[in-house]
Amino acid sequence: MFDLVCSSSASRTNLAPNDMLASLEHYARTSLVKHDAALFWEGDTVAGYYRVVHGAVRMCKLMPDGRRQVADFFGDGDLILVEFSETHRFTAEAIVDSVICFYPRSAIDLLVQSDARFARQLLGLACDRLMSAHSQMVVLGRKTAEERLATFLSGHARRHPKPNRLMSLPMSRIDIADYLGLTVETVSRVLSKLKRQGVIELPDIHSVRVVDCDQLELMSEGEA
Amino acid sequence: MFDLVCSSSASRTNLAPNDMLASLEHYARTSLVKHDAALFWEGDTVAGYYRVVHGAVRMCKLMPDGRRQVADFFGDGDLILVEFSETHRFTAEAIVDSVICFYPRSAIDLLVQSDARFARQLLGLACDRLMSAHSQMVVLGRKTAEERLATFLSGHARRHPKPNRLMSLPMSRIDIADYLGLTVETVSRVLSKLKRQGVIELPDIHSVRVVDCDQLELMSEGEA
DNA sequence: CGACCGTTTGAGATCCTTCAATACCAGTGG
DNA sequence: CCACTGGTATTGAAGGATCTCAAACGGTCG
Numbered sequence: 001m002f003d004l005v006c007s008s009s010a011s012r013t014n015l016a017p018n019d020m021l022a023s024l025e026h027y028a029r030t031s032l033v034k035h036d037a038a039l040f041w042e043g044d045t046v047a048g049y050y051r052v053v054h055g056a057v058r059m060c061k062l063m064p065d066g067r068r069q070v071a072d073f074f075g076d077g078d079l080i081l082v083e084f085s086e087t088h089r090f091t092a093e094a095i096v097d098s099v100i101c102f103y104p105r106s107a108i109d110l111l112v113q114s115d116a117r118f119a120r121q122l123l124g125l126a127c128d129r130l131m132s133a134h135s136q137m138v139v140l141g142r143k144t145a146e147e148r149l150a151t152f153l154s155g156h157a158r159r160h161p162k163p164n165r166l167m168s169l170p171m172s173r174i175d176i177a178d179y180l181g182l183t184v185e186t187v188s189r190v191l192s193k194l195k196r197q198g199v200i201e202l203p204d205i206h207s208v209r210v211v212d213c214d215q216l217e218l219m220s221e222g223e224a
Numbered sequence: 225m226f227d228l229v230c231s232s233s234a235s236r237t238n239l240a241p242n243d244m245l246a247s248l249e250h251y252a253r254t255s256l257v258k259h260d261a262a263l264f265w266e267g268d269t270v271a272g273y274y275r276v277v278h279g280a281v282r283m284c285k286l287m288p289d290g291r292r293q294v295a296d297f298f299g300d301g302d303l304i305l306v307e308f309s310e311t312h313r314f315t316a317e318a319i320v321d322s323v324i325c326f327y328p329r330s331a332i333d334l335l336v337q338s339d340a341r342f343a344r345q346l347l348g349l350a351c352d353r354l355m356s357a358h359s360q361m362v363v364l365g366r367k368t369a370e371e372r373l374a375t376f377l378s379g380h381a382r383r384h385p386k387p388n389r390l391m392s393l394p395m396s397r398i399d400i401a402d403y404l405g406l407t408v409e410t411v412s413r414v415l416s417k418l419k420r421q422g423v424i425e426l427p428d429i430h431s432v433r434v435v436d437c438d439q440l441e442l443m444s445e446g447e448a
Numbered sequence: 449c450g451a452c453c454g455t456t457t458g459a460g461a462t463c464c465t466t467c468a469a470t471a472c473c474a475g476t477g478g
Numbered sequence: 479c480c481a482c483t484g485g486t487a488t489t490g491a492a493g494g495a496t497c498t499c500a501a502a503c504g505g506t507c508g
Contacts, residue, residue: 061358064445067366071358084348089355112344119343120336124308126350131313133357134285134295140364141405142291145464173487181365183465188488205473205487221288369496397455407497412456429455429505449508456503463497471488478481 023118027107033100039080039092046088048105050080055098056170059090060178070179071133073171075160081126095171140181143222148180149190150219153200157210166209247342251331257324263304263316270312272329274304279322280394283314284402294403295357297395299384305350320394364405367446372404373414374443377424381434390433 030053033039039050042061050057057074071090074080080092094100112119139151160167169176177187194200199216201209210216218224254277257263263274266285274281281298295314298304304316318324336343363375384391393400401411418424423440425433434440442448 059358061362063362063366064447067446069362069365071361081351081354084351085355090358112347113340116337116340116343119340119347123336123343123347123350126347126354127305127308130305130350130354130357131309133354133361134283134314137295137357137360137364138285138287138293140361141293141402142287178365184487185466185489186464189464192488222291223288408455409457409498410496413496416456451508452506454503454505456501458501459499461498462495464493464495466493467491469488469490472486474483474485476481476483478479 024103024107024111027104029102031100033094033098035094035097037094039100040088042088042091044088045086046082046105049082049103049108051101052076052078053099053101056095057092057098058095058171058175059092061090068178070175079125081129095175145182145186145190147220147222148182150216152180153208153210154213154216154220157213166207169206169208248327248331248335251328253326255324257318257322259318259321261318263324264312266312266315268312269310270306270329273306273327273332275325276300276302277323277325280319281316281322282319282395282399283316285314292402294399303349305353319399369406369410369414371444371446372406373418374440376404377432377434378437378440378444381437390431393430393432
């Protein structure tokens, strides 16, 4: 399984987590996390940091009455950047069976303290994530259901460019709904509408083919 | 005016920006930014970093049709952490006449590269902000108008504890609306309702007294 | 004073949610 | 092989929270 640790390539950011974490591989422990199992729960003590070697992870928060918000999705190669606080403020769960690499907190902290270049790279990663988070606020605060789905799909297409424009959506409709601040029904309705309009195709439940990428981009900003 | 640079104390985070930036004061330039004037615009080249010495700043994004989302507010002492990208992805504007300190990018970059401790502190700041951003996603994606206002007010009260619970809201109702993903009218209506219920008082347009803090906290999670 | 701008309040419209029914698919056991 | 079952997804109809449009209010500044 260890060879999987260095197998990923497509990162969400321009940074290379593999380079960045190369000096940590000595301390890393890789494990398999089953579908819907948690990497950690909100309230848990921060024991270390996780990287998705292969699979998919959602980071979410639950309100007392059960309402849920998915703050972010992580795919192959992504480092789950957590706060420097004592306890986790969010729950991380595997969307599908995933290979997860764990780095003890002490190792990361030591490296951050001693290696300015490493700290710089982590900082860059954190700033990129912060920017993405702020962009997502525009989605949640100001966009219509159709614009939200268009933003989600075109963003996904941009991050995971595929030869035939067929990309996989490992997460369920509920996950998408909770990520976009909508209900499952609305997500389903809008996807059906986009399909009817010929903007996308839905070969199977976890696949989307973006037929008209430009149109999708326009829709994502309400310019269609 | 230079003495103002070191005057602030109440930070949003547990880090001390003043300590952190002490070694940068040599390169810093302080200036006055008028009410509603921009520190920088979306699309501008990132020339450096800004810190609010005294005053208040909003960071926001505009959609093509004029819809606006305020991603964050910055108060006395806050460092406006920007991405390491070439251009600004958001616009920063002064909410009131503000004293703003500017640090050239080269100086910060150099320090980040050379001083692991400094980089570590910036990283901590970035992670804190990231966490706040994720929390705001819950607000924007899943909370009702009443819960949003309650969250905003109790969060503000927690960050700016005042002896008589009288805190200032320098931003306009529109700013609050654009921060919470609501309309001005809804913000106004909910504030009136909270006032009627005796949870808050509104001595003047830019002041709020939190009468029942516990109730507000409960309301912010939909447990009232 | 009077114009202006931001805020508050009211009434009707709308988009999304809620509730409900149906469809679909994989797995299981007869 | 097929019926059964549980879970997820889709589709429909009705309701509701928030938005939109509109008017009144209130403070500020010339």
